[in-house]
Amino acid sequence: MARTRASTPVLAASGETPVTVLPGVGASVAAKLQARGIGSLQDLWLHLPLRYEDRTTLLPIRALKPGLPAQVEGRVEAVERGFRYRPMLRVAVSDGSGGTLVLRFFHFRAAQVAQFTIGTRLRAYGTPRPGQHGLEIVHPSYRVLGEGEEPGLGEALDPVYPAIEGIGPATLRKLIGQALERLPDEAALEVLPPALLAGMTLPSLRQALLTMHRPPADVDLAALAAGTHPVQRRLALEELLAHHLSQRRQRIALQRQRAPALRGRDGLAKALLDALPFRLTAAQRRVFDEIRKDLARAHPMLRLVQGDVGSGKTVVAALAAMLAVERGKQVALAAPTELLAEQHLANLRGWLEPLGVRVAWLAGKVTGKARGKVLEEVASGHAQVVVGTHALMQDNVVFDDLALAIVDEQHRFGVHQRLALRDKGAAAGVVPHQLVMTATPIPRTLAMAAYSDLDVSAIDELPPGRTPVQTSVLSAERRPELVERIRLACAQGRQAYWVCTLIDESDEVVATAAQNTYETLSAQLPELRIGLVHGRMKAAEKQAAMRAFKVAETHLLVATTVIEVGVDVPNASLMIIENAERLGLAQLHQLRGRVGRGAAASSCVLMYQPPLSAMARQRLETMRQTNDGFLIAEKDLELRGPGELLGTRQTGLAAFRIADLARDAALLPAVHALAERLLRESPAVADRVVARWVGGAARYASA
Template structure:
């Protein structure tokens, strides 16, 4: 049976009322709450407890155990006030089953001391712990009972909310309670048809909120804490639905636009393939076929190509560029660092210029007459393929006819920059095709949720001849053994990297700096030519050092993580990563990918400084166990959450309030099915779901 639904304005009033409508919220409190992101009733509904306190029964003192959080009641049998080091008030209570239990206070007023007269009854709540004379509770919440008073016990567990600076816990609990009292009826609150939710075994939104904020004593607290409870799943599924719908809306809007149909004869592609010194893998062929089909359509392509380190994404991008050039258009390829951009430049020039295609270079270090010449060639169209860094997005760069924008390591760019590059080819009613690439594999969970507006392709096969990299984890105490290993490898004609996490000495972080490591290794290995590269060097010096290493003129390269991507030296077979415990899985995997690019067996040594945290131990163990970037990406998501993987600080992607992509991955198929039904049958409700969870937040999903 379809329930009657109220119009949107009533719902808007229900959830969007300001918190100043609540008792006790003046301008000062409202400001403190707003700083925590709490501005409306709905914000308080979704401000979930972090734990609960059980005041639904009294625990006899004889049953109290260390570490137990409990509500107790007893008579005061002794009061002691002392000043050893700092003021302390100790109140001993007993009940019919035993005692004494000491209530210990370090912050108290004289009036409180007077309350605890011998023989008065006290009801207190807190966590028991061992004390000098038995169990005690430090700073319990308590109530002194009058003669004959027997206050009712709670019917539900008491929520404990995340702290809000400047607003006390009791005030937060009171305000959330007021907000919950204003929850509309189910038929007004639910935006997803109730029968759909019932099919998934999920409660109404109203019931879910009341369960999470006011659970009964018999509720499964472990499930609530772990986010496995149906009430949590009900909230998470609607939040995931809102994010998915917002991306779908962006995708639908993009598909309504036009783009140049790049459906040439393909002669250029055939010529490029014929002159490549290698044969494409099956995965490369499959992904290029997907791109080719996209580019042939008059709607803009928006495809993410993910491929593990060394899987050959650049040649696929070159083939896509050839299709655009063959059709008479320009191509732009942007990379986040000059090092990576220069690597792309060298590859594209090597592949395309013999075929008569002009490849232009534009980066921050291109200045004066060279910059003017590049800008002119881009503007008149003679520069057919333009490779560069953030410099490509500058206002001074005007393309003649840009039809394909390629962005590598897309998560490293700010959203505005990616939009600026796309807009270089925008014409009335038409935008360029977009191809974004990443060597940081996106976990399937993220691809299903945060990249729902993109078509996702995976180059999941390495070129033949690559050897798996053996990964070893070593304590810093075995440093000298490692230096001898480098000596031996270089004596056999191989080269090695030694990567440091910092450029300058920093006592606080206790990490070795590249400059001091370079000096120490040069002294320890006088027979080797040891070079240094870090981000603060002049571009020309950095490039010269890299070129010398690639040419084999230097044998050991000490570097910071600037070499994370884009460096291809097949002769380098040993990678040492200093302070590996400080780096995330994705970055460790990227660095490891600098070796194993030739046919020689290669090794990566993760050098750590103990003691290790549990997370660091898990990261290093994962690196030792697998070379599969997709497995590593899933583990990275599990350990760190989506924020860093998505480049959240740059992308503007709204972080989830309740949903957890790693925990709630099993909900995504249901989310997608709900989205399809909602868009098809109730498009207006889809907009309201988005508004409830995301509001006016800009998603930039088309970037």
């Protein structure tokens, strides 16, 4: 049987050929592959290695360097079994070069121990690290060599693939190897016209795939490890192009829909501007002008307004709302938490009700007759601006004539929820305009890749009078100093936050930590009135505690990260964030934005529990060095990738096979230019690129 397969040439296959054509892939293996999204040969071609192991050379033991993987060959000098804490096997190997290496095993069988007799020849591969008796490799891969046996060295690097449950590494390598034997020639595999790639000095797709799966021994390993090798750039280019095309298609489909053209008189917007107790910044005026032009068109606006904490996004949204209300239309504003929604409600009622605009409130806690009355007002059109939480998206909420849907902190909503809100205004082929806002500034590279379906505006200027927050980083051992610092600040008429975080995300555990901190601080600071807010309190209790802090009835607020958004207390000038090393940059920046909202000098202390990991150290140092949310967002993208910035429910961008938005940012202008040209000149080619990399995965880019 084997001879028959060997003598029969393997035919090239199309990318859509199912994996079941490969020998050994029955229903069971196919199901395991499918669970990982691998159903075709093309999916196997694009299941790219995570890293490589270099077994093309042998290194003398004395030349080994800690942290650098290597392959060695030598004889067993000593074997030791130990049972301190847990079973352990140590095998000392030397090669005559003047060095000894210890191979350490924690999981082993008796038959394995029997292999390691004194004098046995071994070939082993792994990453050396300092041990008690020199360098050691923990759980190396190895083989026992017979006397006189001289196995050849590898001719290429060995790829290490992302694991697939139920399929061993050797089987996976074999399957991918079989799939590569069916790789079409360059002309059949290449989708992008050569003219498009001219001048980019990138290899063909076939060459890129073969090099990634079977890199030659002389390949630039440093470039591969850094992700900057030309073959990786070629694949990243096409993958970024596929995602961008997918989003552009969604955007084009949205642009074909109609929306109410909100143009003409701007009396309400002008009246609001005249009534405000402050002047708009130049950035706010610029962004409002961009929104006004969008709303005047007869196709749907889809604009993202990003701005740092306190940059004044809400008033820009209120001005946009007035353009709709002026023309007899309705506006919905959705926020992810009741705290944030109530903050918007208070601002909008204060600004708009004096102008005769009816602002309604719809959240989960609005029940019974009160809820029925609000639903009636929304359905009749009497409620002109409706503020709420996820409750706005429920089926029984019916608008009379919704023209503008505003979503704040949009990454906290699921895509389907935002679509549900948009659909509230969809009638007779007309859909509402959409304005989405975020206080988490988005790096330019991320905006170009993840939000290419939106027009992006930035309010990149803080209102005058805001004093930058001074940030310091202190070990938890200095906690007593911080208690005294709070005592002093409150004695001077200021207020303070103490934020509790825990690595366990259970509401119950975090609430307990906050409760314990509240009790400890109450005992240490008996002269202060201290409030408490955490996620397991009833909504009314949270609101009462927040209200008491806002009107300065309490000096100190002990809280969980529930106060991350939506709390505006200008008199609060000190924030302590406990276990700050456990939070991401975006969340730390949001929390810090709760202070520094008045004219007084404000401080934020990031208290950490040593020892710090390298990443935690970088995060805290970034926070100490800058208050610029856009710089912080760039660093967050660099450290953690796009997943957290976008929200896992927002997009599949976090699961790029090879592209890295921080690393491959320089490719994005070329990607955008290629996309425009393909959509204009070769839409069928665009379809093939999207099908290859994105498949049927819906991007919901119009949400």
